Amino acid sequence: DAGVTQSPTHLIKTRGQHVTLRCSPISGHKSVSWYQQVLGQGPQFIFQYYEKEERGRGNFPDRFSARQFPNYSSELNVNALLLGDSALYLCASSFGFSEAFFGQGTRLTVV
Amino acid sequence: AQSVTQLGSHVSVSEGALVLLRCNYSSSVPPYLFWYVQYPNQGLQLLLKYTSAATLVKGINGFEAEFKKSETSFHLTKPSAHMSDAAEYFCAVTTKRNRDDKIIFGKGTRLHILP
Numbered sequence: 001d002a003g004v005t006q007s008p009t010h011l012i013k014t015r016g017q018h019v020t021l022r023c024s025p026i027s028g029h030k031s032v033s034w035y036q037q038v039l040g041q042g043p044q045f046i047f048q049y050y051e052k053e054e055r056g057r058g059n060f061p062d063r064f065s066a067r068q069f070p071n072y073s074s075e076l077n078v079n080a081l082l083l084g085d086s087a088l089y090l091c092a093s094s095f096g097f098s099e100a101f102f103g104q105g106t107r108l109t110v111v
Numbered sequence: 112a113q114s115v116t117q118l119g120s121h122v123s124v125s126e127g128a129l130v131l132l133r134c135n136y137s138s139s140v141p142p143y144l145f146w147y148v149q150y151p152n153q154g155l156q157l158l159l160k161y162t163s164a165a166t167l168v169k170g171i172n173g174f175e176a177e178f179k180k181s182e183t184s185f186h187l188t189k190p191s192a193h194m195s196d197a198a199e200y201f202c203a204v205t206t207k208r209n210r211d212d213k214i215i216f217g218k219g220t221r222l223h224i225l226p
Contacts, residue, residue: 004154031212033212033213033214035214035216040218040219041218041219042201042203042216042217042218042219043155043201043214043216044216045213045214045215048212048213056212056213058213090154090155092155092214094212099157099160100157100212100214101157102147102154102155102156103154104153104154105153105154107152
């Protein structure tokens with residue numbers, strides 16, 4: 001079975017640009033969460049979606065938004081990129097409220 | 112609110128020696144606790160989890176952890192370190208009591224294995 005897949009794996013953007021990160025959950029998983037991991041730190045919770053409904057939001061500015069599609073895949077959007085947005089963005093999927101499985105992440109570099 | 116504190120950002124052990132990575136948690140309700148491992152340029156892999164059943168939890172790759180409520184600890188151990196254990200380890204907590212099941216991670220401990 002395929003695990004959680006994220007695309008792209010690496011991305012370089014310029015300050016002020018917009019970025020869209022994509023995540024496909026494990027088949028059958030209806031919950032998708034997004035985390036930001038800055039170098040040298042643990043992952044920080046950004047969003048959780050379950051059945052296309054936002055279930056939780058972390059302490060991130062409104063420049064960050066997300067959505068979940070009918071097939072349970074998800075997009076994370078970040079507007080007006082700042083240098084501080086450079087990080088590894090991790091997507092996790094779970095079946096309802098259970099163990100979370102993480103993807104390999106998208107490494108975003110803002111220059 | 113929940114939080115996790117990992118003691119020691121770097122830990123070095125010799126190959127074959129005991130691995131002990133320390134984690135203390137804070138939670139106002141009974142917690143679910145996890146240890147994740149992250150290899151360079153990789154995502155997170157679950158090593159083990161505590162979900163209010165047995166207090167001694169066995170995980171993959173020979174790791175285990177013991178939940179001690181009185182000490183609010185969930186330390187990770189492995190009897191004999193292997194070179195392949197070199198990685199970053201994260202302790203994490205969630206409660207599953209809210210509408211979301213966000214996971215709160217510690218800052219991580221980088222494990223170095225000395226030959």
